[in-house]
Amino acid sequence: MSDTAKPKKSILPRSELIWCGMFLWMVLAVFVFVLLDRFGVLLGNTYYMALLAQFAVFLPPAVYWLAVYKTKSAEALWLTRPHKSHWLLILSSVVMLIAFGQLYAFFAGSLSGSSSPFLLYRLYGPRNGSDPWKIIPSLLVFAVLPALLEELFFRGILPHAFRRSGPVVTAILSSLLFALFQFHPAFFPLYFLLGLWLYLILYTTKSLTASVLAHLLYRMFAQTGQSALTDYYLSAGSGTLFLFLLWALFLLSFILASTAVIRVYRAYAKMPENLHYNEEALQSGHPVLVLMKAHLQLLLRALANPCLWLSVAAWVAVLLFS
DSSP states (O other): OOOOOOOOOOSSOHHHHHHHHHHHHHHHHHHHHHHHHHTTOSOOOOHHHHHHHHHHHHHHHHHHHHHHTTTTHHHHTTOOOOOGGGHHHHHHHHHHHHHHHHHHHHHHTOGGGGGOOOHHHHHSSOOTTSOOOOHHHHHIIIIIHHHHHHHHIIIIIHHHHTGGGOHHHHHHHHHHHHHHHTTOGGGHHHHHHHHHHHHHHHHHHTOHHHHHHHHHHHHHHHHHTHHHHHHHHHHHSOHHHHHHHHHHHHHHHHHHHHHHHHHHHHHHHTSHHHHHHHHHHHTSSOHHHHHHHHHHHHHHHHHTOHHHHHHHHHHHHHHHHO
């Protein structure tokens, strides 16, 4: 009898190789554009260059993923319309994120920095001496496309790649990579928390469209309302009232958004298919501690991914050259 050849096992699961390779591509693509800009290869800083950069960074990974999972892409990405009951969560979350961003920037000493787009947008945006942009191209490049492309990858493709690790690990890893990809170390905590809340919107509504809408409205404010808010702060003379209003707006919107999340999950808990799980969890002793340990193990395993650290090394190189 002849022995049958056994297939060789990959060091990493296929799904992890795919997402890591895609993220590494995105970081290296940014690196290429940074180098081209640094050495003056790409002349002109119009929104056309920003469009080219976004498509070069995001489009190849998205096309590859859709080609691999083409038969299940819509289901895997939760491409559904948000329910009318989810609009309170979406709108209150946008207000909360805007207020939190302004508070973070206030205490960081850079109020206008809270809405700074990621590195490519800073490279290929209009500079001193250039003609003022019209509002429609600006919104397209700095609001519509970032919301669509970033949500597609960080709240669509990555959560599907991490699905076996559970929602907690998925939220942390996708938000970590999202914050890194902004290439803005001073505002890393802000972008990390922004990513976490956008994932909460996704997971609560089971709709990628909901997180896209929240991200889009947030960026639209950055393009249209940020300068007016900054001018008001500078002209007020004292930041006490301004800070008080920001805190009040943040707390009120946080309460509304949290109430909306709780209401949605209460509705989920009453569904017949979830009743058995709820009773089982209550009778299992300390399910929270067990879940925390399991999530921690999965998170440490994911963080040990060599491709992830290779991406981080490329990220550091981009920061050094930018």
